[in-house]
Amino acid sequence: MEDAVSENAGAQAPLLVAIDGPAGSGKSSVSRAAAERLGFGILDTGAAYRALAWAALETGTDLDDPAAVEGLMNLWAYDITLQGEQRVTVGLVGASPIDVTPAIREHSVSGQVSRVSKHPAVRERLNAMFLDIVAGSGLPGVVIEGRDITTVVAPDAPVRILMTASPEIRATRRAGELPGMTHAQVLADIEARDAKDALVVDFLNPAPGVTLVDTSDLDFEQSVQAVIDIVRAVQGAAEKS
Template sequence: MDAPTVAAAPILVAIDGPAGSGKSSVSRASAARLGFGILDTGAAYRALAWAARETGSDLDDEAAVLALLDSWRYSSTLIGDQRIGVLLHDGQSYRTYDVTAAIRDHAVSGQVSRVSKHPGVRERLNRMFREIVADSGLPGVVIEGRDITTVVAPDAPVRILMTASPEVRAQRRAGELEGLSHEQVLADIAARDAKDALVVDFMTPAPGVTLVDTSELDFEQSVQAVVDIVRAVQGAAEEGK
């Protein structure tokens, strides 16, 4: 009797980087070109903040947020347009909410740090991210967000730190944010970098992490840089078999 065929684990591409580095858009385009899925971990934190507000949970109480995690269910499309779903109990029964647009609301964005600051919450969500990738059934998944290369997926065969100079990141962000000048966005990025520097180094790659500086790269060149890194690792793996 033949042994059952075991599906190969998805190739995991972990991408970290500060705001304005091109991380999110480049990750999504790279995943599409490679035929991989894309998992935006920040969306899960946004969805949790939305759920906490919706249920009246205290976002600053770690035990309350962990209790919410016990009862909710999170879903995210990995291929095609991003759709985010949350399953919550409304007091009588479970109901599924499409929160794709709601989690991008400014009122939700401003609360994300209140749920992400809890170590237990981050540990639980990191476990969830790994399970989503493992159960994806895809040849590979690009996973992007904060602490991806060092905490969420430190053993990923491809780990990339995508960065750019503060001036370039401010220019890109200013083009996305109406009503704000380049100087205002640059000041905001500088403040955010200073805050991030207390817990993570977005400018120096950890051992085994490849640095991709997009300061002098356009969008297409940035995507190709990621694709080239992934294909080089795939090629080396094939040669090693």
Template sequence: MTDAATNAAHDVGAPGDPILVAIDGPAGSGKSSVSRASADRLGFGILDTGAAYRALAWIALQAGVDLDTEAAVVQLMDAWAFSITMRGEQRVTVGLAGAEPIDATAAIREHSVSGQVSRVSKHPVVRERLNEMFRELVAASGLPGVVIEGRDITTVVAPDAPVRILMTASAEARASRRAGELEGLSHAQVLADIAARDAKDALVVDFFNPAPGVTLVDTSDLNFEQSVQTVIDIVEAVRLPAGKSE
């Protein structure tokens, strides 16, 4: 499925696998930036699963595939190659069989791609295939720990992770953050985009009610440093007792 996965057959949470910190949350909740900073300070790797969905949507658009047809997207996945760095600056490369991989790091972040992601993420088989790829990437990472963030992480991808966090924030707070990141878009436009994306996401995932055993972190009234420290504190609370028992 991917070169990085090297066909690893480990289940997440098996002996010898990295310590997992699973973080779910809607767009604008801070999960991506907070997850990356937390991973760096913990000495862990970071797996941004949203980048894979973006990369799949991007390559499908490049190939002229109908994003709304599950069979067509799944067929594309049989031929695509995806790789992502888990330490340092994020680099994403995407390719199709018989073609040179392309550095799509910047392209997948374009606003035109963001609006298409839900068209591929809504397909159950696509999500199942990507979730399996995420498990393989983590198992083959060789890292002591991995913060894995995105959608379905706490409930489907890594339901047995020792740390599972649902990071959320009000729509207003998320719109304010995103408006500062996206040039040319007003707060009202970003708020409307977030509301539309929340509605689409709600059809396949619950980003606002934590599953049993998942810790809810609401960042609406937290600044960046406070959000990062909250995650680190949750991880250390789980790690320290284990360390003392060794």
């Protein structure tokens, strides 16, 4: 037993790269591309909230009842791939694990995610789960992206990045992903969401120790390289020390 503990203690922990940012900033696509080129894993935290909402809907759990949602978390098993094509699997007591990758992206689920994410205790448990996933990944590093990643989920990560862009640029990017909506409609939606987010999170000013990457004037490749450069700089500094 002592030998096992000693061996684990000496294992190299994955380098954690925490990336925050508003919708349309490019954080999801840029994070994934940067992770692949670095040989790291990518952890999409939003998928867990979607999967939990899906599980609540499937089991008839009251999404607005924090105790009920926490009870559901005692009965589920969550798994997500960190490399390659993303696959999300959910297991519930008494049932075989189910691949819910496409299901959690359906509109019927997306519209319910905020009902589970609003519970502080649920967020706390998922945040702990995210760190456990990273610690047990066996990878040299993991890029973890989502909301509140640099300040709440992984405030001690060696690399913390706030990726942002102007509302106009983000609207242009999002409009291409939302057929049927005009640029003006998407911009209005983004500005409304920014105003709501501003009540609880600051996507404009990085917290102390967080590096700001403004992608307004960067194309995709430049944005990916900016992240890689930041990671490499931290790795280089660590090697020297």
